[in-house]
Amino acid sequence: MLPAIILxxxxxxxxxxxIGVTYNVMFSASRVMSFTAGQLGMLGGVLGAAxxxxxxxxxxxxxxxxxxxxxxxxxxxEIIAVRPVLKSLDQHLYVLSTLALALMIQQFVAIExxxxxxxxxxxxxxxxGGAGDEKxxxxxxxxxxxxxxxxxxxxxxxxxxAFLAIAEDNFAARALGLPERNLRMASYALAGVIGGLxxxxxxxxxxxxxANGAMLNFYGFVPVALGGLGNNRGAIIGGLALGVFxxxxxxxxxxxxxxxxxxxxxxxxxxxxxQGLFGAPAQRRV
Amino acid sequence: MSASSSVAAGRGAPRQASxxxxxxxxxxxxxxxxxxxxxxxxxxxxxxxTRAAIYWVLVSALNLVVGFAGQLAIGWVAMLTLGAYTTSVxxxxxxxxxxxxxxxxxxxxxxxxxxxxxxxxPALRLRTFYFAMTTLGFATIVTQVALAWQGVxxxxxxxxxxxxxxxxxxxxxxxxxxxxxxxxxxxxxxxxAHSRFGRSLVAIRDAEVAAESSGISKPRLLGAVFLxxxxxxxxxxxxxxxxxxxxxxxxxxxxxxxxxxxxILIGGRGSILGPFIATIVLTWLPEFAAPLVAWSTFLYxxxxxxxxxxxxxxxxxxxxxxxxxxxxxxxTIVPRPELLPEILGxxxxxxxxxxxxxxxxxxxxxxxxxxxxxxxxxxxxxLIGPNGSGKTTTLNVICGFYRPxxxxxxxxxxxxxxxxxxxxxxxxIARTFQTPKLIGEASVLQNVMVxxxxxxxxxxxxxxxxxxxxxxxxxxxxxxxxxxxxxxGLGALADVRADRLQHSELRFLEIARALMLRPRFLxxxxxxxxxxxxxxxxxxxxxxxxxxxxxGVLLVEHHAxxxxxxxxxVTVLNLGRELAAGTPAEIRAHPEVVSAYLGS
Numbered sequence: 001m002l003p004a005i006i007l008x009x010x011x012x013x014x015x016x017x018x019i020g021v022t023y024n025v026m027f028s029a030s031r032v033m034s035f036t037a038g039q040l041g042m043l044g045g046v047l048g049a050a051x052x053x054x055x056x057x058x059x060x061x062x063x064x065x066x067x068x069x070x071x072x073x074x075x076x077x078e079i080i081a082v083r084p085v086l087k088s089l090d091q092h093l094y095v096l097s098t099l100a101l102a103l104m105i106q107q108f109v110a111i112e113x114x115x116x117x118x119x120x121x122x123x124x125x126x127x128x129g130g131a132g133d134e135k136x137x138x139x140x141x142x143x144x145x146x147x148x149x150x151x152x153x154x155x156x157x158x159x160x161x162a163f164l165a166i167a168e169d170n171f172a173a174r175a176l177g178l179p180e181r182n183l184r185m186a187s188y189a190l191a192g193v194i195g196g197l198x199x200x201x202x203x204x205x206x207x208x209x210x211a212n213g214a215m216l217n218f219y220g221f222v223p224v225a226l227g228g229l230g231n232n233r234g235a236i237i238g239g240l241a242l243g244v245f246x247x248x249x250x251x252x253x254x255x256x257x258x259x260x261x262x263x264x265x266x267x268x269x270x271x272x273x274x275q276g277l278f279g280a281p282a283q284r285r286v
Numbered sequence: 287m288s289a290s291s292s293v294a295a296g297r298g299a300p301r302q303a304s305x306x307x308x309x310x311x312x313x314x315x316x317x318x319x320x321x322x323x324x325x326x327x328x329x330x331x332x333x334x335x336t337r338a339a340i341y342w343v344l345v346s347a348l349n350l351v352v353g354f355a356g357q358l359a360i361g362w363v364a365m366l367t368l369g370a371y372t373t374s375v376x377x378x379x380x381x382x383x384x385x386x387x388x389x390x391x392x393x394x395x396x397x398x399x400x401x402x403x404x405x406x407x408p409a410l411r412l413r414t415f416y417f418a419m420t421t422l423g424f425a426t427i428v429t430q431v432a433l434a435w436q437g438v439x440x441x442x443x444x445x446x447x448x449x450x451x452x453x454x455x456x457x458x459x460x461x462x463x464x465x466x467x468x469x470x471x472x473x474x475x476x477x478x479a480h481s482r483f484g485r486s487l488v489a490i491r492d493a494e495v496a497a498e499s500s501g502i503s504k505p506r507l508l509g510a511v512f513l514x515x516x517x518x519x520x521x522x523x524x525x526x527x528x529x530x531x532x533x534x535x536x537x538x539x540x541x542x543x544x545x546x547x548x549x550i551l552i553g554g555r556g557s558i559l560g561p562f563i564a565t566i567v568l569t570w571l572p573e574f575a576a577p578l579v580a581w582s583t584f585l586y587x588x589x590x591x592x593x594x595x596x597x598x599x600x601x602x603x604x605x606x607x608x609x610x611x612x613x614x615x616x617x618t619i620v621p622r623p624e625l626l627p628e629i630l631g632x633x634x635x636x637x638x639x640x641x642x643x644x645x646x647x648x649x650x651x652x653x654x655x656x657x658x659x660x661x662x663x664x665x666x667x668x669l670i671g672p673n674g675s676g677k678t679t680t681l682n683v684i685c686g687f688y689r690p691x692x693x694x695x696x697x698x699x700x701x702x703x704x705x706x707x708x709x710x711x712x713x714x715i716a717r718t719f720q721t722p723k724l725i726g727e728a729s730v731l732q733n734v735m736v737x738x739x740x741x742x743x744x745x746x747x748x749x750x751x752x753x754x755x756x757x758x759x760x761x762x763x764x765x766x767x768x769x770x771x772x773x774x775g776l777g778a779l780a781d782v783r784a785d786r787l788q789h790s791e792l793r794f795l796e797i798a799r800a801l802m803l804r805p806r807f808l809x810x811x812x813x814x815x816x817x818x819x820x821x822x823x824x825x826x827x828x829x830x831x832x833x834x835x836x837x838g839v840l841l842v843e844h845h846a847x848x849x850x851x852x853x854x855x856v857t858v859l860n861l862g863r864e865l866a867a868g869t870p871a872e873i874r875a876h877p878e879v880v881s882a883y884l885g886s
Contacts, residue, residue, distance in 0.1 A: 033415040080591070081591070084595050085594070085595070091598075092358075092413075092414040092415070093594050093598065095358055095414050095415050095418055096358075096551060096590060096594045097591055097594045097595065099360065099418070099587075099590070100587045100588070100590040100591035100594065101587075101591060103544060103583060103584070103586075103587035103590075104584055104587045104588060104591070107581070107583045107584035107587065108584060111580055111581065111584070214422075214426075214540065215426075217419075217422075218419060218422060218423050218426065221419050225416060225419070254434070255430070255434070256427075256430050256431055256433075256434040256435075259426070259427050259430050260427055260431070263423050263424065263427050266420075266423065267408060267420060270408065270411070270412060270416065270420075271407075271408060271411055271412075274411045274412055274416075
């Protein structure tokens with residue numbers, strides 16, 4: 001029983017962690033928390049099911065198309081909902097603009113796809129719900145791939161270092177001549193890919209369901225909030241821990257209690273450490 | 287004071303009353319049309335109108351949270367759900383003996399209020415996106431609990447909604463009941479909006495630091511409006527269950543929350559008419575054409591996006607014709623210091639503010655390094671020094687924004703609590719800011735009235751119901767604010783939106799707001815920055831006159847001429863330490879000051 005709980009917890013947690021990273025990648029590039037992070041995850045599942053399950057495309061092609069479409073949604077988010085409100089970041093209009101866009105994506109999927117959860121095709125033939133089921137392993141592998149990919153990107157490539165420079169100090173990066181706007185769009189595309197990957201990999205776990213977006217928005221945000229904005233390590237650790245915690249509570253006490261428990265822990269930790277467990281406190285300006 | 291204020295209130299009353307009537311006209315028109323509606327249409331449209339009225343009961347109160355205080359409570363449907371289930375369960379009597387409808391509605395208000403308060407608490411520490419997420423999470427959980435707690439809520443099958451007793455048990459009777467309640471809610475939320483509480487909420491939203499320095503207690507104020515918004519949502523929930531006649535968790539989708547939230551933003555922040563119109567339009571919109579029902583939430587979201595990107599002020603900004611009126615372009619500020627005794631006179635004398643051995647470092651930098659300073663009442667004390675010498679930091683220590691590592695700040699021999707800026711107003715310490723912190727969307731007069739928020743005596747409930755003490759407070763604040771504006775030379779601009787003023791006028795506006803506290807001490811942070819030579823002369827005269835009324839002034843400035851002209855005492859800071867102190871003449875002759883700062 002215990003290994004099964006931990007396995008499913010890690011699988012669910014890996015998805016939360018990746019959505020957390022999606023939030024962070026967008027935040028690092030623009031200082032904006034976007035409500036579209038969870039919707040990207042939802043789109044990954046729905047588009048994967050549409051391309052492979054409904055249209056019958058080969059799995060690899062469907063996978064690549066899904067990621068490309070999610071990258072596009074990421075870029076569109078930047079153009080429609082983020083760039084116009086960046087000038088007045090202190091008014092927090094981005095909360096409203098990204099919320100509006102996220103709702104539009106969600107409603108569009110609800111109407112054009114389905115309001116009921118739809119099956120996601122099995123990709124490699126490992127199923128049955130046991131420890132060998134790919135629905136548990138795919139999210140974990142995808143999360144590991146994301147971690148390694150980001151490490152490589154940030155440490156070994158020029159564009160990755162440029163991302164870090166923008167995240168560290170936007171003004172200084174621009175003064176150095178970095179193309180801030182293009183890098184921001186690239187970051188949003190990257191966030192789209194990570195979110196889409198999370199959704200695609202968890203398609204068999206969460207099914208292709210329009211309401212997953214709101215669910216992932218919340219559970220993906222919890223590790224970000226607890227780990228500190230922009231802190232990917234915090235998001236990964238927090239996401240996995242959240243998944244295991246939630247699944248344990250789920251098995252022991254039932255679903256409602258698990259939700260209430262997660263919510264309570266989230267609120268209590270945030271009230272004690274508003275900047276997150278790994279974040280630095282912000283200095284107020286008078 | 288009381289005599290003069292009642293005279294002025296008497297003089298100002300007719301204009302004020304006609305203004306209020308003018309503002310009420312659109313509401314009266316809409317409610318009159320709503321009364322006629324059932325006679326000219328069928329039951330279907332009456333039900334739609336009932337729905338709009340119930341939504342407005344919730345939205346009018348939530349408007350204070352979202353529109354006025356700027357708190358992004360996007361999951362307020364949770365309070366509606368709680369109210370609906372509380373009323374239904376109590377009336378149905380499936381847990382305890384059945385309760386009549388009206389007491390059940392009262393309990394629903396209580397439950398909604400308590401949970402509104404609890405959900406609102408995180409807003410004190412969490413900002414925007416975080417708070418939005420917590421309300422969203424709470425909404426999800428309430429629905430899940432409603433689904434799972436089958437013994438009480440009927441789970442997914444649901445429960446029968448309550449029925450109001452005669453004469454409100456018919457479609458028309460119920461409509462009239464909801465309409466009456468909606469009208470009442472409009473009235474009380476307008477009262478709250480036009481009270482010191484409403485202005486303080488907007489101040490918390492747009493100028494939080496200034497609100498704290500004016501003594502506005504964010505926890506108490508937000509707590510009150512969250513409680514109020516929760517309670518009204520609870521009542522709305524009970525009526526919603528009556529209207530639905532059968533409720534299940536599916537009735538309370540997130541789409542409803544979106545409608546409430548978006549109605550306020552489309553209507554315009556800080557307005558009542560705007561959200562009122564938006565609530566009606568958004569409720570009615572899906573009925574306009576059948577295909578729109580499925581797309582309604584998509585449409586609301588698209589509208590929200592358009593509003594945020596194109597018209598951030600919402601419907602209210604489109605309807606705000608007054609702010610498009612031209613104002614005189616060529617204005618001069620002519621302060622009238624001779625009026626100051628009316629505001630500042632008749633206070634008992636106080637002792638000095640004394641700073642002893644203050645030390646404060648940021649990281650490795652010692653911003654203030656063992657400073658002693660005394661601000662005497664009735665004198666102007668200049669604080670000068672190069673950039674980074676610790677002038678503003680000193681001011682922020684006195685005002686309680688920073689907690690010094692060592693040392694104490696005392697007034698009248700009593701130590702002032704550290705890191706508690708909201709306590710300074712009560713000690714009679716007022717201040718202005720290096721960059722003016724004002725509410726751009728509010729009028730000049732309202733901005734000044736914010737400064738006197740703590741002088742009001744009526745409670746939030748008294749303001750809601752416009753009881754006598756609320757009206758006395760308003761008359762007093764208005765009278766004093768107009769007086770303060772005339773003192774600083776902005777009397778003619780009282781009704782203009784603050785964001786239409788010139789920079790120099792904003793500096794004088796901040797002084798007027800500070801005067802509302804009838805301060806014993808006034809701390810000015812570079813008030814002359816950006817002013818013309820003539821304006822600096824006016825400012826100097828005004829500051830001098832304020833100090834002659836017994837107020838101790840601390841003046842942080844870079845304009846050496848102004849300092850030497852009006853100060854009684856000058857302290858020169860360098861690297862957080864006192865470089866020199868004395869009369870202006872002594873400082874001018876001080877060799878180190880001349881070489882380090884003034885130049886020869």
